Amino acid sequence: MEGLRWLFGYIVVRVPRRGTAFFREASRRGLALYGLSWKGRSLRATVLLSDVRELRRVVRAAGARAQIVGGWGLPFVWRRVRAHRLLMTVLAASLLAWAALGETIQAVDIRGGGPSVRREVLATLRTAGVERWRPVALVDVERAVRDLKSLRGVLWAEITFDGSHAVVRLEMAPKATPSPSPPASRMVAAAKGIVRRVVVTQGIALVKRGDAVLPGQVLITGYEGPPPSAVSPMAPTPRAALGEVDAVVEHTLTLTLPIVKTSLVAAGPAFWSLRVSLPNRPPITFRSGRAGPLTRNLWQKAASYRGFGVSLARSESLTRVKEVRSIGELVARGRSLARIRLEARSPKVAKWLGWREGYKLQGTILVYTLTGTAEEDIARPVGRRSSGSPD
Amino acid sequence: MRDPRSIMARFFELPEEILLDLPKITVIGDAHVLIENHRGLVRFHPERVTVETTRGPFTVNGTDLQIASVDRETLSLTGVVRSLVWRG
Numbered sequence: 001m002e003g004l005r006w007l008f009g010y011i012v013v014r015v016p017r018r019g020t021a022f023f024r025e026a027s028r029r030g031l032a033l034y035g036l037s038w039k040g041r042s043l044r045a046t047v048l049l050s051d052v053r054e055l056r057r058v059v060r061a062a063g064a065r066a067q068i069v070g071g072w073g074l075p076f077v078w079r080r081v082r083a084h085r086l087l088m089t090v091l092a093a094s095l096l097a098w099a100a101l102g103e104t105i106q107a108v109d110i111r112g113g114g115p116s117v118r119r120e121v122l123a124t125l126r127t128a129g130v131e132r133w134r135p136v137a138l139v140d141v142e143r144a145v146r147d148l149k150s151l152r153g154v155l156w157a158e159i160t161f162d163g164s165h166a167v168v169r170l171e172m173a174p175k176a177t178p179s180p181s182p183p184a185s186r187m188v189a190a191a192k193g194i195v196r197r198v199v200v201t202q203g204i205a206l207v208k209r210g211d212a213v214l215p216g217q218v219l220i221t222g223y224e225g226p227p228p229s230a231v232s233p234m235a236p237t238p239r240a241a242l243g244e245v246d247a248v249v250e251h252t253l254t255l256t257l258p259i260v261k262t263s264l265v266a267a268g269p270a271f272w273s274l275r276v277s278l279p280n281r282p283p284i285t286f287r288s289g290r291a292g293p294l295t296r297n298l299w300q301k302a303a304s305y306r307g308f309g310v311s312l313a314r315s316e317s318l319t320r321v322k323e324v325r326s327i328g329e330l331v332a333r334g335r336s337l338a339r340i341r342l343e344a345r346s347p348k349v350a351k352w353l354g355w356r357e358g359y360k361l362q363g364t365i366l367v368y369t370l371t372g373t374a375e376e377d378i379a380r381p382v383g384r385r386s387s388g389s390p391d
Numbered sequence: 392m393r394d395p396r397s398i399m400a401r402f403f404e405l406p407e408e409i410l411l412d413l414p415k416i417t418v419i420g421d422a423h424v425l426i427e428n429h430r431g432l433v434r435f436h437p438e439r440v441t442v443e444t445t446r447g448p449f450t451v452n453g454t455d456l457q458i459a460s461v462d463r464e465t466l467s468l469t470g471v472v473r474s475l476v477w478r479g
Binding site for chain 1: 431432433434436437458459460461462463
């Protein structure tokens with residue numbers, strides 16, 4: 001009630017004499033008085049600003065005298081504020097800004113639909129006028145909804161406004177799930193390799209561990225008996241060929257790095273080291289053995305060099321040096337790497353190694369060729385069970 | 392004989408203060424008295440407030456009595472209420 005009184009404005013009056021007559025008359029005339037109290041011999045009361053005219057009549061009729069102590073409430077505040085133009089301008093601008101913010105779209109909230117359609121939906125909404133700072137009243141909602149429904153995959157669309165929020169609700173059509181294709185009737189090798197493991201879930205295995213297989217070779221067949229031919233036209237019913245065939249498959253990686261510096265260092269009687277510096281990699285040092293040529297032992301350091309993330313477990317393969325221009329060739333017994341070939345084309349190295357005359361030197365380039373083997377599943381499904389014909 | 396309006400009010404379970412034009416007095420503890428349908432303020436003193444009603448003057452005795460609001464229908468009284476007296 002006091003809040004309402006403040007809103008409408010009120011005055012406090014003091015009636016110094018004939019207070020009793022005053023409140024009797026006020027009560028008789030129905031004048032609303034608030035906070036009636038005695039202050040000594042005078043009566044104090046609060047009267048609404050709208051009842052001031054009636055208050056005068058009451059005072060006159062009661063033969064009393066009323067003094068206005070003060071006025072409070074919004075009308076009085078307004079009267080004071082009105083005198084300050086700058087304050088009024090700021091107030092009006094704030095009100096206008098508030099109204100503008102409340103009546104324009106400030107955010108578009110898309111509910112439903114995936115992130116893939118979001119961009120498309122936003123572009124459509126923008127075209128239809130649903131965008132930031134657009135007055136809500138100017139938005140053609142029907143057109144926007146129609147445009148949204150014309151998008152691919154949109155079943156139903158609705159646009160509502162929650163204040164300055166445009167809420168777009170979308171119902172998307174369920175994605176068509178591809179019909180499951182019939183399982184393959186054969187598994188064939190996708191790469192050349194040596195079979196390490198065969199696991200048959202359904203069908204008959206045609207290879208076993210240790211077999212060397214070539215690409216396209218049938219590994220598991222779903223046919224029982226001989227495949228259909230002109231001699232025996234009765235085609236056997238194909239079944240799905242399911243299984244896994246792991247084989248060791250060869251991989252080759254070649255990396256070329258420029259040599260920054262090569263140096264030959266005497267490391268003691270009959271010991272020699274070849275140090276090869278590479279950019280952004282630790283240097284490789286090849287060390288000769290006591291009696292043999294450098295090629296005998298240089299692989300030992302190469303084996304410990306992990307610049308390519310490889311490691312070699314054994315050294316016996318040193319004897320498999322094939323090319324005269326190679327510093328060394330190693331064959332590892334590990335699973336991931338079979339061979340490393342280091343080719344040095346530095347004239348200094350070639351001369352020091354005693355390579356034969358006529359070897360073509362091609363600058364300071366070091367080529368690393370890593371040939372590795374990895375075990376992988378090479379079985380590739382071929383054919384369709386429903387076709388009923390061999391591949 | 393009873394007032395037929397009273398009988399009707401009871402029969403139809405209607406508020407009697409409206410049909411019979413009676414004052415309705417609500418007392419909240421000893422701190423607040425609300426008098427509805429009064430006929431005017433007769434006496435106002437911090438220790439005694441007398442209100443005219445259709446059933447005669449109604450007096451509230453107490454200390455520090457103040458009239459929170461008074462208009463044509465309702466009178467709201469605050470303070471420490473000691474006693475309520477009819478025809479006091």
